[in-house]
Amino acid sequence: MKRRHQRTNLALLTAGALAGPAIAAAPAVAAPAPEVAATGTVVTAGTALNARSGPSATSARTGTVANGTTVSIVCKIAGQFISGTVKNTGYWDRLTDNTYISDAYVERAATEIPKCTATTPLPAVSGVWMLPVTAGLVSDFRTVQRPAHDGVDLGATRNTPVRSASAGTVIRVVCNVSRGTCDTDGNSTLRGCGWYVEVQHPGSIVTRYCHMVRRPSVTVGQTVARGSILGYVGTSGSSSGPHLHFEVHVGVPATRENAISPIPFMKARGLTIS
Ligand SMILES: [Zn+2]
Missing domain, CATH: 2.30.30.40 (SH3 Domains)
Incomplete structure (x- = not known):
């Protein structure tokens, strides 16, 4: 089960990462991030x-x-x-x-x-959900160019804290890379979403956070609050620059089939990804 899930995941990320454009800098229109003092x-x-x-x-x-x-x-x-x-x-x-x-x-x-x-x-906070980072959208969910891109890319800078979008339990903390380590910057010749975390929320919703800069700050089984720091933005795995790849799944385990666009999901909770 684990192997199979991982292989599926590798395939989809490869397709997305290889077909897609390079991750550019955050777009001009982005909500101001709270400055960390x-x-x-x-x-x-x-x-x-x-x-x-x-x-x-x-x-x-x-x-x-x-x-x-x-x-x-x-x-x-x-x-x-x-x-x-x-x-x-x-x-x-x-x-x-x-x-x-x-x-x-x-x-x-x-x-x-x-x-x-x-x-x-x-930061953008609404009810029991929040955006995992405050950053602009640099690549959308399943575009024509990247039909296998099962999440959104948010253009946060390296070492930005990645926050749990809602309360839940950490169910995966994985280094997912086709070659080498997740502790160095990846590139588009690699497959896998690098250091990543999955959090399971009530209602069988799973959120996934990819390409972290180093081993995530949480461990499997840990309970997290909305806003708990899961790790920090990086560019590990199949990634051409620091950003957060964020996925929402409506089912456990998270699979390609149950991935949904985070944009309307968050919109329904009063939060805008743009
Ligand atoms: Zn992505």
């Missing part, structure tokens, strides 16, 4: 850290961030004072998915993080 590591006594809709423990819980997770911080905001494992502070960090974690549990370089303002850009 600093990265840090969540350090708890072992339990997951709650992510919240606002800077206090009484704000609604939006998800959890596992101990040891690398987080990308956009800005900081004063909120409830927390005595944590790393420091005692009233500052909370806004992450790129617009959720907040207490800085008391974040180990990071002494980088000064800017305070959040009304103009700090927000």
